[in-house]
Amino acid sequence: METTDAEGPEPGPEPTPLKPGRGRRKAEDVRHATLTAAAELLLAEGVHALTFSRVATRAGVSKMTLYKWWPSPGALAFDAYFNAFQATLEFPDTGDIRRDLTTQLNTFVDLLNRNGSVVAGIIGAAQGDADLAEALSTHYVTQRRALAVARLTLARQAGQVRADADLEAIVDQLWGAVYHRLLMPAQPLNREFVDALIANLFQGIAVPEARKPAT
Structure with a gap:
């Protein structure tokens, strides 16, 4: 690559x-x-x-x-x-889950647009390097998922997300979609894509008063 x-x-x-x-x-x-x-x-x-x-x-x-x-x-x-990028990927908590998801995903997409080939290379190399795969899973994927689920849990407790929402599936819907466009680039990976992801997601998971975008 x-x-x-x-x-x-x-x-x-x-x-x-x-x-x-x-x-x-x-x-x-x-x-x-x-x-x-x-x-x-x-x-x-x-x-x-x-x-x-x-x-x-x-x-x-x-x-x-x-x-x-x-x-x-x-x-x-x-x-x-x-x-190099741990601080860049910190998960915000402003009290507004829609705003925080949008901020984090936009930051991540901006990072991938600068260094996407590097990230794709690491993911590809992990398929044949057991030590890299273990490091990637243990120190990155698992920890990043936990941070996202923790933030979504707070939003659910605050009544911003439906009580029956599958938080792990939400992580897959959002970040999985971003990785899909990185690794299979048939469509652009940009902020407009993030906005569409968030809008579609909140039609399903948000309680009625939280479905509108933050102003």
Whole structure:
């Protein structure tokens, strides 16, 4: 899969590789340098270009350290991606579930429009990399689902979502539809699509007074 057109965060100063020396370096410094170097390679060239040798050279760390901390280059690629964008994917809570779902999905779609080939590459690589698949499931998919279900649960308790709504199915309806357009791009993945998803969803799950868009 071609990944050289992926865009990342705004470019900043080049990271300073850790210089070898006799003293023991802090583990957090080594980890930060490694994740920074891995994220740069991932966003510039894609998951298949990321190897322990290239990351170690770029970060100025020992390749043996990478083997010790990550079971595979794919697992390191996922960790680098999640570390770079974790704050971007935080789930808002303004008290208005429709507004919060719209905000979160738009943020996610904007991220995919910048780095969609990278995300698709990670998903594809996970099909043949058990360590990456485990990391993706345990540290990303499961946690992201839990955050969405927790927010939807609060909305149901507040009377904004029907009491009999299947919250896990709602997650699949919304985020599953976004991933479908990312991986099978027959239709555009944009904010208009998010608005349509939310509008269709709330015709089914919202109590009558919550079906209108937030003003």
